[in-house]
Amino acid sequence: RFARGDLPAEICPPRFAAEICPQCNLPASELPAEFFPAEAKHLILERGLRLFELEHCDEELDWSADSADEIDAELNMIKGGGGCLLQEKIVDxxxxxxxxxxDESKYSSQFGQKWKGGIPLEVVPMAWSLVKRRVESQFGGKALLRESLGKLGPVVTDNGNFLLDWHFEQQHNWEEVDFQLHQMPGVIETGLFIQAASKIYVGKLDGSVSRLVLK
Incomplete structure (x- = not known):
């Protein structure tokens, strides 16, 4: 049983679940972190895999495959650039x-070196301005309400919340920052994934793959 998170299609398409898993004798079930399009669902079901949502799952997941917006030298991650950080963290x-x-464009020595989208924060709509002020006052930088592209108003997550993108100005103890952010009323979840991965595989331009492990 595994979950596919927000891996880009070129890295982990639905066909991976439909064709590779049976060949590797992996358990014949998949739990999606996000909604699959109709054609992807058909492909998965056609290959004999079971497709279901987390709330209907009464078994432990064996593993989850996912990606990240940025990974630092301590193997902390920023995720949620696509706006699904809460559901991703639950499934992971x-x-x-x-x-x-x-790929190697996601790996850097410290946060912000390559990823310029800030750290996403999912917040209760009525509290977004309060959280914005508290984050900027306590940690510095700018916390910007994420606006929708192509329509009026802010981005609304699948859970009905708003997103703040915190553009920090300096490096922090990210584990401590993550803890303090969770203490702020109105913060639902953060895009900080502190040493959450069991295994990290980084593809390089020369075709080689590096495996990163916690020290």
């Missing part, structure tokens, strides 16, 4: 093993 936490797959 539900899995016994979290496997991260990305």
């Amino acid at each position: 936490t539900a899995a016994g093993t979290l496997v991260i797959v990305c």
Whole structure:
């Protein structure tokens, strides 16, 4: 049983679940972290895999495959650039093993070196301005309400919340920052994934793959 998170299609398409898993004798079930399009669902079901949502799952997940917006030298991750950080963290936490797959553009010595989108924060709509002020006052930088592209108003998550993108100005103890952010009323979840991955595989331009492990 595994969950596919927000891996880009070129890295982990639905066909991976439909064709590779049976060949590797993996358990014949998949739990999606996000809604699959109709054609992807058909492909998965056609290959004999079971497709279901987390709330209907009464078994432990063996592993979850996901990606990241940025990974630092301590193997902390920023995730949620696509706006699904809360659901991703729930699914990744539900899995016994979290496997991260990305290319070398996602790996840097420290946060902000390559990823310029800030750290996403999912917040209760009525509290977004309060959280914005508290984050900027306590940690510095700018916390910007994420606006929708192509329509009026802010981005609304699948859970009905708003997103703040915190553009920090300096490096922090990210584990401590994550803890303090969770203490702020109105903060639902953060895009900080502190040493959450069991295995990280980084693809390089020369075709080689590096495996990163916690020290």
